[in-house]
Amino acid sequence: MGKLVLYGVEASPPVRACKLTLDALGLQYEYKLVNLLAGEQMNKEYLLKNPQHTVPMLEDDGKCIWDSHAIMAYLVRKYGKNDELYPKDYHKRAMVDQRLHFESGVLFQGCVRNIAFPVFKHNQTEVPRTKIDAIYEVYDFLESFLGIKQTYLCGNNLTIADYSMVSSVSSLLGLAAIEQQRYPKLSAWLDRMEKLPDYQSNNGNGAQMLIDMLSAKITKIV
């Protein structure tokens, strides 16, 4: 097996989704910091590897892949001892894929990035209430995706959909709390995810970092 290198920053939710996956697969990897706020993702060397200049990026024996969802799927397919984290069964796979695309569009781009980008890039200190409402809409959907007595997002087995979703959801708790009464299933799912081995080092710490960074900059919801 070639050398695996993960490029990223702790605060980035998709980087943490990949960390959770790498850890679950028992894979050794090198971690290389890309300081986004300092614009390191725009360095010529990085751009050659990833023209979209995002994190995370995975280098596997010199080959570069980016987008957390593509990376997670790649890792399971190439290195997983079985297909549990990303089932081969067509229907089960389609459900994981739907959750992953929900995360890229509605949750990450629609909520996380939509809030974080103006705050960090343009120093906007006020966040429109509609952006907070959008987080609750995501929570409403996730509550409906989680069936009664369903342990994880795609059934009773943990999949990369759970890693992807929790990395972003955990990062938004400072702006939109998940009340148990309002979201009993989502709340229980989050508790369950937080109890996963090494959750704190792979996701929890980084999520708190992003929560703190946002809270330090945002002065008002308008």
Added chain:
Amino acid sequence: MVLVLYGTEVSAPVRAVLLTLRALELDYEFQEVDLTAGDHLKPDYVSKNPQHTVPTLQDGGAYIWDSHAIMGYLVQKYAKDDALYPREPLQRAIVDQRLHFESGALSVRWKQLKHLLFEEKVTELPIEKLHETYALLELFLDGHEYMAGDQLTIADFSIVTSVSTAHLSIAPVDATKYPNLSAWLTRISSLSFYEQANSTGARRMAELVRAKLPKQFDKLWQKAFEDIKSGAGKM
């Protein structure tokens, strides 16, 4: 086993699935879901798809939604080979990244623009974000004929539907500014099934968008409208 596709042809993701179904030469039934009439919010539809979006695919007793998930499902289950969605991990990772680029960057930006036009009725449209997306697509195509490499994949189907709609309405793809993207659009639109699966729906959506366009687009609107009427560029 009858495949049923729920949707409406003005929707870009629905058209992405239509392109895939046609490419795979699969028989299917099309069930119209009128979004303006709120068909997607009716209990019957929500029970099939709790996210109440289009498209939704019914295959036997199973309901699958999200266009990218549906396209992947159809190729994996029904295609004679894996050309449209390669099994090789690295090649697949590239297709997956393009698909997530579509659902994340492209799709969300397009939806935001539509929201501003149809719901907030703005007089200025911030199309720079769409141009940033075009610039990235231009880079993805560097040295390749298709979005994910040297062969046609579902990444092309996914991306062409919203790009073609934007091209016909608010952000024409300038061939001098985006030579790769422009050539790619022509290439995809030459597919035999493109006209029926994407062209008609894209034009309908483009007309709806253009009818709402603010003043800044008058000149653009005129030209695009003339293109549509003359059927220029097979778009």
